Amino acid sequence: MPVSDPALPVLDLAATSADLTRQLCDIQSVSGDEATIADAIAAALAGLDHLEVNRDGDAIVARTALGRGKRVVIAGHIDTVPINNNLPVREEDGYLVGRGTVDMKGGVAVALKLAVELTAPPVDLTWIFYDHEEVDSALNGLGRLARSRPDLLAGDFAILGEPTSATVEGGCNGTARADIRLHGVRAHSARAWVGHNAIHDAAPVLAILAAYEPASIEVDGLVYREGLNAVGISGGVAGNVIPDEAIVSVNYRFAPSRSAADAEQHLREVFAGFELEVSDIAEGARPGLDAPLAQDFLAAVGGTASPKYGWTDVARFSALGIPAVNYGPGDPMKAHADDERVAIAEILECERGLRAWLTAG
Amino acid sequence: MPVSDPALPVLDLAATSADLTRQLCDIQSVSGDEATIADAIAAALAGLDHLEVNRDGDAIVARTALGRGKRVVIAGHIDTVPINNNLPVREEDGYLVGRGTVDMKGGVAVALKLAVELTAPPVDLTWIFYDHEEVDSALNGLGRLARSRPDLLAGDFAILGEPTSATVEGGCNGTARADIRLHGVRAHSARAWVGHNAIHDAAPVLAILAAYEPASIEVDGLVYREGLNAVGISGGVAGNVIPDEAIVSVNYRFAPSRSAADAEQHLREVFAGFELEVSDIAEGARPGLDAPLAQDFLAAVGGTASPKYGWTDVARFSALGIPAVNYGPGDPMKAHADDERVAIAEILECERGLRAWLTAG
Numbered sequence: 214m215p216v217s218d219p220a221l222p223v224l225d226l227a228a229t230s231a232d233l234t235r236q237l238c239d240i241q242s243v244s245g246d247e248a249t250i251a252d253a254i255a256a257a258l259a260g261l262d263h264l265e266v267n268r269d270g271d272a273i274v275a276r277t278a279l280g281r282g283k284r285v286v287i288a289g290h291i292d293t294v295p296i297n298n299n300l301p302v303r304e305e306d307g308y309l310v311g312r313g314t315v316d317m318k319g320g321v322a323v324a325l326k327l328a329v330e331l332t333a334p335p336v337d338l339t340w341i342f343y344d345h346e347e348v349d350s351a352l353n354g355l356g357r358l359a360r361s362r363p364d365l366l367a368g369d370f371a372i373l374g375e376p377t378s379a380t381v382e383g384g385c386n387g388t389a390r391a392d393i394r395l396h397g398v399r400a401h402s403a404r405a406w407v408g409h410n411a412i413h414d415a416a417p418v419l420a421i422l423a424a425y426e427p428a429s430i431e432v433d434g435l436v437y438r439e440g441l442n443a444v445g446i447s448g449g450v451a452g453n454v455i456p457d458e459a460i461v462s463v464n465y466r467f468a469p470s471r472s473a474a475d476a477e478q479h480l481r482e483v484f485a486g487f488e489l490e491v492s493d494i495a496e497g498a499r500p501g502l503d504a505p506l507a508q509d510f511l512a513a514v515g516g517t518a519s520p521k522y523g524w525t526d527v528a529r530f531s532a533l534g535i536p537a538v539n540y541g542p543g544d545p546m547k548a549h550a551d552d553e554r555v556a557i558a559e560i561l562e563c564e565r566g567l568r569a570w571l572t573a574g
Numbered sequence: 575m576p577v578s579d580p581a582l583p584v585l586d587l588a589a590t591s592a593d594l595t596r597q598l599c600d601i602q603s604v605s606g607d608e609a610t611i612a613d614a615i616a617a618a619l620a621g622l623d624h625l626e627v628n629r630d631g632d633a634i635v636a637r638t639a640l641g642r643g644k645r646v647v648i649a650g651h652i653d654t655v656p657i658n659n660n661l662p663v664r665e666e667d668g669y670l671v672g673r674g675t676v677d678m679k680g681g682v683a684v685a686l687k688l689a690v691e692l693t694a695p696p697v698d699l700t701w702i703f704y705d706h707e708e709v710d711s712a713l714n715g716l717g718r719l720a721r722s723r724p725d726l727l728a729g730d731f732a733i734l735g736e737p738t739s740a741t742v743e744g745g746c747n748g749t750a751r752a753d754i755r756l757h758g759v760r761a762h763s764a765r766a767w768v769g770h771n772a773i774h775d776a777a778p779v780l781a782i783l784a785a786y787e788p789a790s791i792e793v794d795g796l797v798y799r800e801g802l803n804a805v806g807i808s809g810g811v812a813g814n815v816i817p818d819e820a821i822v823s824v825n826y827r828f829a830p831s832r833s834a835a836d837a838e839q840h841l842r843e844v845f846a847g848f849e850l851e852v853s854d855i856a857e858g859a860r861p862g863l864d865a866p867l868a869q870d871f872l873a874a875v876g877g878t879a880s881p882k883y884g885w886t887d888v889a890r891f892s893a894l895g896i897p898a899v900n901y902g903p904g905d906p907m908k909a910h911a912d913d914e915r916v917a918i919a920e921i922l923e924c925e926r927g928l929r930a931w932l933t934a935g
Contacts, residue, residue: 386764390813402825403747403884405788405801412804412822416780423774427766440766443773444817445810452751452805452825452854461773464763464813493813523764 224257226329230564231557233322238302238313244292247271247344254325254342263332267365271344272354274365275328277337283506284337286366289321289374290346294549307557314555315543320374323564334571339368355526359533370506371530376543379559381511382521383435383500383538385528389465389476390493393418393484399457408455412448415459418487430468433500435520437468469497498528501536513573514566585618587690591925592918594683596663599674605653608632608705615686615703624693628726632705633715635726636689638698644867645698647727650682650735651707655910668918675916676904681735684925695932700729716887720894731867732891737904740920742872743882744796744861744899746889750826750837751854754779754845760818769816773809776820779848791829794861796881798829830858859889862897874934875927
């Protein structure tokens with residue numbers, strides 16, 4: 214009989230999903246320090262007949278193998294941004310207040326409770342609890358699994374429990390960053406005419422951005438609003454020098470119907486004639502809400518779906534050919550906020566919605 | 575009889591002004607460390623019947639008191655920017671190479687030699703050797719004298735020995751710096767429409783700068799070319815944030831016929847409707863080359879005068895009502911350069927020109 218580690222926090226799975234949220238938040242798990250919470254989750258899932266449990270670093274993957282015709286993946290990250298005197302969790306006016314309550318241990322608690330309780334779902338289920346979402350994308354635990362164990366991510370539809378105020382947000386826009394670089398000739402500003410001012414040359418670039426009218430593009434029944442914005446500008450050597458360089462950094466949010474190549478081509482057309490370098494590009498995710506499985510999900514949780522504008526890890530599923538949506542408790546505007554807080558009612562609503570869908574005929 | 579300090583470098587005033595330049599350069603005097611060179615200059619000027627010598631900090635002022643009807647002030651700074659393996663001075667192909675040769679110990683050597691030798695000039699002379707020109711304007715030795723001993727700066731015409739390649743450059747443009755600040759509303763760049771992009775709002779500011787046609791303004795017979803340029807631009811919070819602030823920093827070089835108030839008014843007209851704050855403003859200096867004394871000087875040194883574009887300490891004389899010109903050996907483009915070098919012929923030419931004027935009639 215294994216000797217249990219007395220230092221390991223033990224999760225009480227019989228508690229409500231709201232109480233489980235509190236338990237999970239009070240196990241600090243800032244990115245890079247997820248071992249303890251991963252141990253606790255692994256312990257909670259161990260020894261259940263209906264689940265095969267795999268661990269990869271601090272990511273836990275628990276799968277049913279019931280031979281159903283379809284498989285649904287439900288995933289959430291277990292790390293948080295740094296705490297800031299906002300733990301342990303306290304309850305206030307129907308809210309749980311503290312780091313991780315919104316982003317996203319409410320969603321994790323719902324998933325963990327259902328993973329344990331749903332022993333005979335109508336579809337096979339894959340529950341993923343992963344690490345390193347809040348830091349450099351290269352460290353992302355879901356990305357690591359997609360590279361090393363894509364078999365564990367296989368499925369027909371995926372739900373990411375990121376906060377959506379308990380509504381369904383489908384897919385996500387893609388995002389590209391690019392630098393537009395202007396070149397001049399440095400000179401003393403007392404004799405400006407012997408130089409060439411690179412900052413002045415940025416005038417038409419900013420004029421293009423100010424006049425740009427972003428498209429709204431329908432994908433699988435949801436309308437994605439695009440955006441093209443300067444997110445940075447820099448130039449200047451000293452107060453008495455004509456600057457020889459200026460850089461405008463732009464961020465293009467593009468509909469999930471566009472490929473990365475399409476998005477880059479669009480940027481090159483918009484800024485034709487300027488030196489443009491794409492520094493970072495990530496495709497979005499199609500919502501896939503026209504599939505019967507997704508329609509059933511939507512009907513069970515109620516309400517109508519809306520598009521997700523921010524890039525989330527649903528795009529990692531989309532890249533594997535798996536349509537994916539976001540569905541979780543909490544107002545995303547409160548993610549990372551020092552007064553992060555989730556409505557207890559939203560946690561319970563998400564649990565109800567998923568349970569209704571996953572226990573239906 | 576005073577005991578001489580064996581550590582004090584002794585200047586050989588019988589040497590040529592070129593050799594004296596070398597001697598002065600080899601006494602290192604980076605701004606803030608001028609005591610040794612000031613001691614050496616004070617020692618060289620001490621005990622001469624035709625000069626009254628005053629010292630203020632490391633500034634030395636030596637004046638004749640011959641009761642002439644006019645007084646001319648000849649000034650130069652004795653500090654340099656930091657050395658960079660470019661001392662001691664070496665001679666190469668007719669040049670003296672090393673820190674300070676251009677900026678401006680060539681001019682100081684000419685002045686020091688003539689201060690000692692011109693015992694009966696046709697005008698009274700004030701020779702000023704001052705400290706802290708290459709650093710924060712608040713430390714400037716000439717500025718300190720202007721505040722604490724304006725009587726020592728009194729005169730009808732002033733010559734600053736800053737490098738002009740041995741030509742006369744009259745007066746100088748004024749200079750103003752201002753920040754134009756744009757305000758937006760911060761938002762996540764995935765939902766740009768809930769924010770307002772401050773960088774985009776800089777588009778018309780840059781368009782104004784790019785289209786601006788600087789004036790050329792005649793003052794006392796010299797034509798001053800103005801300039802208005804961005805010297806810096808900044809904005810941006812993060813790669814996924816709509817920026818709520820952008821700042822364009824501009825530098826306006828304005829003709830010496832404009833007051834500081836005129837210059838600021840012009841900036842406010844050019845950027846009407848934008849939030850503009852003047853951070854720094856210094857008026858220029860009229861050349862005063864239409865005065866008879868200046869005409870005599872020009873005739874003696876030969877050639878024609880041109881306007882000085884960069885701001886120099888001549889403006890400190892102008893602020894006291896004393897017209898002033900720049901006249902010294904060395905190409906100003908070599909000032910502060912690691913390969914700083916002055917043509918020996920230019921040093922001798924400046925000595926010849928000043929001597930011809932100050933021994934005439």
